[in-house]
Amino acid sequence: MSPYFHDIDPIAFQLGPVAVHWYGIMYLLGFAGAWFLGERRRRQGRLPVSHEAFSDLAFYVMLGVILGGRIWYMLSYVSLDWIVHDPLAIVRVWDGGMSFHGGLLGVLLAGWIWSRRNRVHFFDTIDFVAPLVPIGLGLGRLGNFINGELWGKLTTEPWAVIFPGALEDLHKTRAELHQMYLAGQLNGQARHPSQLYEFALEGVVMFTVLYVFSLKPRRRYAVSGLFALLYGVFRFAVEFVRIPDAQLGYLAFGWLTMGQVQSLPLVVVGLVLLWLSRRAPTLQPDPAAANAAPVSTKEAA
Numbered sequence: 001m002s003p004y005f006h007d008i009d010p011i012a013f014q015l016g017p018v019a020v021h022w023y024g025i026m027y028l029l030g031f032a033g034a035w036f037l038g039e040r041r042r043r044q045g046r047l048p049v050s051h052e053a054f055s056d057l058a059f060y061v062m063l064g065v066i067l068g069g070r071i072w073y074m075l076s077y078v079s080l081d082w083i084v085h086d087p088l089a090i091v092r093v094w095d096g097g098m099s100f101h102g103g104l105l106g107v108l109l110a111g112w113i114w115s116r117r118n119r120v121h122f123f124d125t126i127d128f129v130a131p132l133v134p135i136g137l138g139l140g141r142l143g144n145f146i147n148g149e150l151w152g153k154l155t156t157e158p159w160a161v162i163f164p165g166a167l168e169d170l171h172k173t174r175a176e177l178h179q180m181y182l183a184g185q186l187n188g189q190a191r192h193p194s195q196l197y198e199f200a201l202e203g204v205v206m207f208t209v210l211y212v213f214s215l216k217p218r219r220r221y222a223v224s225g226l227f228a229l230l231y232g233v234f235r236f237a238v239e240f241v242r243i244p245d246a247q248l249g250y251l252a253f254g255w256l257t258m259g260q261v262q263s264l265p266l267v268v269v270g271l272v273l274l275w276l277s278r279r280a281p282t283l284q285p286d287p288a289a290a291n292a293a294p295v296s297t298k299e300a301a
Contacts, residue, residue, distance in 0.1 A: 003190035026143035030136025064106030072102020138203015152192025160190030229270025
């Protein structure tokens with residue numbers, strides 16, 4: 001069985017001079033899916049605030065994801081020369097290059113600001129948001145796959161993929177690479193589709209586990225802790241078959257990556273939050289408060 005040759009156009013369609021990228025569409029779908037599910041759960045009283053307050057939270061979180069994810073990526077994974085030579089690179093999100101860890105920090109900051117303004121306990125907010133995040137996470141990984149970026153290591157697995165972007169040293173056009181593929185000359189260049197592994201783990205599995213876990217009222221910190229633990233473990237594991245960013249390479253031991261370094265603290269935080277949840281109160285769903293009061297002060301920080 002021949003490996004799959006990645007030949008997906010990252011541009012979905014053109015609107016005059018504007019190219020609409022699949023990567024951006026994935027983010028829009030992620031935000032939309034999280035908003036609709038979040039609004040449904042809000043009406044169930046899982047976060048006893050008004051529709052307007054929830055809409056504000058969704059907007060804050062969206063800004064936190066985009067700004068935090070892009071800024072952290074540009075500071076952690078790219079040579080800082082861009083600050084002087086190409087400062088506008090920070091706004092070219094459509095080219096790819098978003099950091100989950102930066103997006104998470106952005107979400108936490110956004111959640112803290114919103115919680116303070118609406119007098120809701122910070123971790124009640126984060127526990128509510130956590131099951132929604134894997135929707136965008138999974139779709140973002142699909143965007144990475146469509147872009148043909150963040151590929152994995154060489155493999156002979158039957159589901160392996162040949163990524164033209166990983167063959168730049170051959171100095172061939174995409175058409176020439178495709179002809180080589182048809183002739184069987186690129187079979188040794190097949191790689192793990194690590195983006196799809198992350199889509200499955202960080203998207204499908206995390207969403208399923210967190211959604212089902214949060215169907216019943218849980219003690220404060222529990223949902224957030226499970227989110228942090230799962231993401232930290234899944235990301236750390238996938239990094240073993242994913243090629244590190246070329247400008248960074250392996251940081252130590254011939255295998256440790258920046259993604260793993262930044263994921264380990266999440267494992268620790270997740271365990272700590274789960275431990276704290278044992279004695280924490282449980283926020284009971286209150287549909288009446290969510291659909292009547294402008295903003296709930298219940299469990300205020």
